[in-house]
Amino acid sequence: MKTSEIHKKEAPKSVRFAFVTISTSRYHALRIGEEFEDISFNIAKEVITSTGHQLTRYVLIPDSPRLLLATALNLIEDKDVDxxxxxxGTGPTxxxxxxxxxxxxxxxxxxxFGDVFRGISFQEAGSSSFLSNATAGLVAGKVFFLLPGSPTAVETALRKLICPEAGHIIALARRKL
Known part of the structure; x- marks a missing residue:
């Protein structure tokens, strides 16, 4: 058995996800009581739960570095989030x-992660895929995935990269030397 297969076998089968939408327009619609649909969140919820993982938190914030950092720090401390x-907010604007x-x-x-994501996106969306700065990183034993806001990008990343490897990544991030 290969080392990667051993790691995956020992990894958690279910990962607890938080989903944070960064969108000033949706945030303002929420604040003034307007109806809106977060299609990317709806897709994420379906993919995460259908692959045996859990969605434990949802947060909607505007494009604000201060609120984004505060949200990230709160979720790092949340025991129900892996x-x-x-x-x-991953584009060039x-x-x-x-x-x-x-x-x-x-x-x-x-x-x-970003390299492979852009490669897959190129096959699906063409040359505009290089405009994304999507990436991932380990933070205090958790994993952050920074994705474009488009529903297609969220679905692609979750189905092809994130959900199949989530338990494996968490096991590696929390591995003790």
Whole structure:
């Protein structure tokens, strides 16, 4: 049996996820009581639960470095969360602040995640895939996934990368030397 197969066999079968949507427009709609649909969250909820994992938290915040950092720090301390998906704010516009705000928290960046994600996205979406700064990192024994806000990107990342490896990543992140 290969080492990776042994690690996966010993890994948790179910991971507890938090999902954070970073969207000023949806946040303002919520604040003024307007109806809105968070399609990316709905897709994430379906994929996470259908693959045997749990969705334990949902947070909606505007594109604010201060609120994003506070949310991340709160979720790091949350005992019911193993992995956090941050959806939105990974592009090239001035208000896309997710990666720049959260990357300094990483104990270790999983650079391959962004590379593989962009490769898969290129096959599905074409040349615009390189505009994403999607990445992942380990923080205090948890894993952060920083994804674009599009429903297609969230579904692709969850189905093809995150859910199949979530338990394995958590086991490695929490491994003692």
């Amino acid at each position: 992995a956090i998906i941050f959806s939105g 001035p208000d896309d602040i997710t990666v720049q705000t959260l990357r300094p928290l990483f104990d270790k960046e999983l650079e391959g």
